[in-house]
Amino acid sequence: MTTSLNETVDALLDTYDRADAVVADLLCDRHDADAVAFTFVAADLSAHDMTYGELADTSRRLATVLAARGVTRGDRVAVLMGRRRELVTTLLAIWRLGAVHVPLFTAFATGAIRTRLDGAGAGIVVTEPSQRAKLDSSVGVDVLEVGAELDRLVESSPPLASSAAVGGDGPMVMLFTSGTTGSPKGVLVPTRALAAFHSYMHFGLDVTEDDVFWNAADPGWAYGLYYGVLGPLACGRRNLLLDAGFTPESTIATIKRFGVTNFAGAPTIYRALSKCGRIDGISLRRASSAGEPLTPDVVDWAAGALGVEVRDHYGQTELGMVISNAWNDAMAEPLRPGSMGKPLPGYQAGIVDGQIAVDVSHSPLLWFAGYHDAPERTAERFTADGRWYRTADTGRVDDDGFFYFTARDDDVILAAGYRIGPTDVESVIITHPSVVDVAVVGNPDPEGVRGEIIEAFVVPAEGVQAGDELAAQIRQLVRDDYSAHAYPRSVRFVDALPRTPSGKIQRFLLRQR
Structure with a gap:
């Protein structure tokens, strides 16, 4: 099986990593002129094909x-x-x-x-x-x-x-x-990155010729551009492009209207959908998530509400997707709670200096060479010998090769001698029925005893009375369901969390408050 996977990777590199590669040929001109490349969907769900x-x-x-x-x-x-x-x-x-x-x-x-x-x-x-x-x-x-x-x-x-x-x-x-x-x-x-994007479409997302595929991410950012435009064009698969703002209702309506069978989106989409309860009238074959770790409550909800489990995938702007709970039958394995899966074909990964890292010399699909006009910031990403690309995301790998995300390296909380990943604490807090969104950060202990204290920024559900009682419930929930050493000593209620336009929490802004 491994030989077959490697042969697929080699074939993709032979196609895209050529001295005479023409991007327009690879993405458009070599495909059937009568085949649909995109379906453009308006806010009222009217649509036209190209x-x-x-x-x-x-x-x-x-x-x-x-x-x-x-x-x-x-x-x-x-x-x-x-x-x-x-x-x-x-x-x-x-x-x-x-x-x-x-x-x-x-x-x-x-x-x-x-x-x-x-x-x-x-x-x-x-x-x-x-x-x-x-x-x-x-x-x-x-x-x-x-x-x-x-x-x-x-x-x-x-x-x-x-x-x-x-x-x-x-x-x-x-x-x-x-x-x-x-x-x-x-x-x-570079153009050769198309080999990696094509590979993920095949192995990670398992987009087949019979699928109605919809990557709901915006093409102004990596996941939407790489796998909503470049990936579908490279492998000749149609994608839907909805030109409207996100709402849970419009997402459900689009899936139903166009018979979507293979859906990909950010965790924030799934979290919002989970507040809608069970969703009838859809027939998803695959559902995938990327951008931030999926919390266990969303994973548990999806199997019953969507009729299919949501599989978490990991990558970066610099890499594309490299670790995945892959959907393709050649790689699919049962989900492990909290894991983002195993490296995709064409990559070897490990933990280096506490960070998730990619082995440059044994990862033929790795295409990132450095940041534009930023040699010092580039050097921070690679080990001195050039062998490993370090992601700046901390994590661990179990004995069976499954990877687990902990935090951005500078998001790890050092409290009373413990290293605490904010995602672990957030995954517990979000299960409270009165909480719709949460972010956890570490801030200096004002008493100077614990190094840092855990501070939770909580968005309460509409109509919920946010105050001392709810804060106490949240602290106790973390003590009971995670650990007594990791409960938030400070709980602050906010209307919304600061996020990048692609949906990622900007914890550095919360630490500045």
């Missing part, structure tokens, strides 16, 4: 337009758009020219946009009318706005004659980390 043939023709014409504005191979082109037809057309046009896509999330304000534009050295932004106002004169780049005028220009332009070859090492995306622990860092994604 075939590979349509994507190829429109992107070729838009590439001609971009070339006329001076875009050429290696240029950084930022895109500030929602999940609409023009988004994927623009991305393919950028890659046809051998240029580099810089994703901008639509929830960003001007300051966050400017940080990424400056960091990438982007000279042009393609945007939609609803986002245009964010690109004021202080941003200082050329702006191309989609709409009727651009549509006419694209339709009247000749298709680009040929797409640029950039090779397996040629960059195709410059994505910035989400900033959970500080300022975002630039990550250049």
